[in-house]
Amino acid sequence: MNLLFDYFPEFRDGFLGTLSLTAASAALALILGIIMAGFRVSPIPPLRAFGTAWVTLLRNTPLTLLFLITFFVMPQILFPGTSPYKLAVGALGCYTSTFICEAVRSGIGTVPIGQAEAARSLGMTFFQTLRMIILPQATRTVIPPLSSIFIALTKNSAIAGAFSVTELFSVSKLLSDKGYPIGWIFLWIAVAYLVITFSISGLFRLLERRMEVSR
Amino acid sequence: MSEVPVTKDATPVADALVALSGVNKHFGALHVLQDINLNIARGEVVVVIGPSGSGKSTLCRTINRLETIDSGTITIDGKPLPQEGKELARLRADVGMVFQSFNLFAHKTVLENVMLGQLKVRKIDKKTAEEKARTLLDRVGVGKQADKYPAQMSGGQQQRVAIARALAMDPKAILFDEPTSALDPEMINEVLDVMQQLARDGMTMVVVTHEMGFARSAANRVVFMADGRIVEEAEPEEFFNNPRSDRAKDFLSKILHH
Numbered sequence: 001m002n003l004l005f006d007y008f009p010e011f012r013d014g015f016l017g018t019l020s021l022t023a024a025s026a027a028l029a030l031i032l033g034i035i036m037a038g039f040r041v042s043p044i045p046p047l048r049a050f051g052t053a054w055v056t057l058l059r060n061t062p063l064t065l066l067f068l069i070t071f072f073v074m075p076q077i078l079f080p081g082t083s084p085y086k087l088a089v090g091a092l093g094c095y096t097s098t099f100i101c102e103a104v105r106s107g108i109g110t111v112p113i114g115q116a117e118a119a120r121s122l123g124m125t126f127f128q129t130l131r132m133i134i135l136p137q138a139t140r141t142v143i144p145p146l147s148s149i150f151i152a153l154t155k156n157s158a159i160a161g162a163f164s165v166t167e168l169f170s171v172s173k174l175l176s177d178k179g180y181p182i183g184w185i186f187l188w189i190a191v192a193y194l195v196i197t198f199s200i201s202g203l204f205r206l207l208e209r210r211m212e213v214s215r
Numbered sequence: 216m217s218e219v220p221v222t223k224d225a226t227p228v229a230d231a232l233v234a235l236s237g238v239n240k241h242f243g244a245l246h247v248l249q250d251i252n253l254n255i256a257r258g259e260v261v262v263v264i265g266p267s268g269s270g271k272s273t274l275c276r277t278i279n280r281l282e283t284i285d286s287g288t289i290t291i292d293g294k295p296l297p298q299e300g301k302e303l304a305r306l307r308a309d310v311g312m313v314f315q316s317f318n319l320f321a322h323k324t325v326l327e328n329v330m331l332g333q334l335k336v337r338k339i340d341k342k343t344a345e346e347k348a349r350t351l352l353d354r355v356g357v358g359k360q361a362d363k364y365p366a367q368m369s370g371g372q373q374q375r376v377a378i379a380r381a382l383a384m385d386p387k388a389i390l391f392d393e394p395t396s397a398l399d400p401e402m403i404n405e406v407l408d409v410m411q412q413l414a415r416d417g418m419t420m421v422v423v424t425h426e427m428g429f430a431r432s433a434a435n436r437v438v439f440m441a442d443g444r445i446v447e448e449a450e451p452e453e454f455f456n457n458p459r460s461d462r463a464k465d466f467l468s469k470i471l472h473h
Contacts, residue, residue: 112316112318121312123307
């Protein structure tokens with residue numbers, strides 16, 4: 001107990017760090033993931049190829065390797081001087097977007113083809129159909145896997161701690177370097193993670209209940 | 216099987232709204248449309264009948280390019296069907312379609328279903344679109360259900376909404392792909408009545424159906440298809456009373472007497 005109170009500012013900063021890292025990368029991943037899913041089902045071959053390449057490349061790369069490339073290669077070529085926080089959001093967001101893309105794509109597959117045919121026979125374009133007809137109806141199916149993906153993202157964000165971003169894992173490293181009992185450190189870190197992950201599951205359960213589409 | 220010569224004249228008739236000439240389509244090894252030539256005049260009601268798997272639904276769906284064709288040409292109002300894209304979207308807006316399974320947008324109310332195309336494709340302002348949607352819903356007899364979701368309505372009501380949704384675009388023609396085949400028997404007439412009314416109002420219609428009563432009473436012309444070909448074309452009275460091809464005789468004997 002003492003440890004938490006003695007180092008409360010550190011724990012608080014770590015918690016907020018993980019929270020903001022997760023939220024920012026989740027937002028990026030969601031936007032990129034939906035765009036990539038749109039690409040992967042689009043009738044335009046180059047877009048489809050790009051979406052497929054994006055998923056294949058990023059999903060199959062170990063996240064740590066992706067971090068190494070993002071932190072040590074990317075700044076040499078593009079975006080020199082970007083803060084570690086932004087680089088971490090970029091790496092986590094792009095990586096997670098591939099999983100979201102696939103979840104959204106499977107959701108799109110559950111919407112009856114007739115919905116798209118009806119929209120297109122009204123003269124709606126492919127992207128209008130996707131945005132106004134298909135995606136809203138796919139949302140419900142996509143919510144349970146999205147929840148899992150975001151929880152995994154929360155825990156994956158720990159890797160950023162090893163790349164000088166302040167978050168929960170970096171706090172645990174700091175305190176264990178100071179020689180405090182590892183059990184207590186981990187306990188409080190774990191509690192902090194659970195607060196975030198339980199909030200995510202709760203939020204998504206709520207969304208799921210709200211989004212019922214009857215057929 | 217006696218083949219009856221059908222018009223092989225591929226040049227579109229001057230006032231043909233929809234003209235198919237030399238249309239071929241394959242599904243893998245299956246030659247589902249074979250050298251189809253068909254002209255549909257403005258205001259004409261053409262009923263396509265034939266046994267299952269004869270290609271009649273596919274024919275209907277090629278007209279607004281929900282199915283692509285392998286060869287031949289399809290023109291609508293003198294313009295050949297464009298490739299997938301903005302231009303095709305514009306053309307589809309002018310050709311309404313009513314599906315066997317209604318395909319109303321499940322996440323939108325009936326009113327929103329009828330307004331969506333007007334708002335997003337025709338770019339009409341919301342107030343005008345809503346007025347028009349309500350008028351059309353009254354016309355097909357479901358005006359009181361405007362705020363319901365499709366799943367809360369019967370099949371017959373849903374199909375009438377689907378017709379209103381097609382009409383909201385002010386189409387030049389409407390394609391009906393087995394509009395009553397998924398309906399309970401007691402709901403078929405309410406949909407056919409709406410279609411009869413449309414036919415009387417001079418709408419150009421292509422109707423794929425098994426409803427011989429509708430074909431007799433509303434059609435200007437019956438097109439009989441079998442095995443991917445148009446086997447016979449005639450006025451309804453002539454076709455039903457005096458079919459020329461063996462295939463049509465056989466088909467009619469099976470469906471009319473049992």
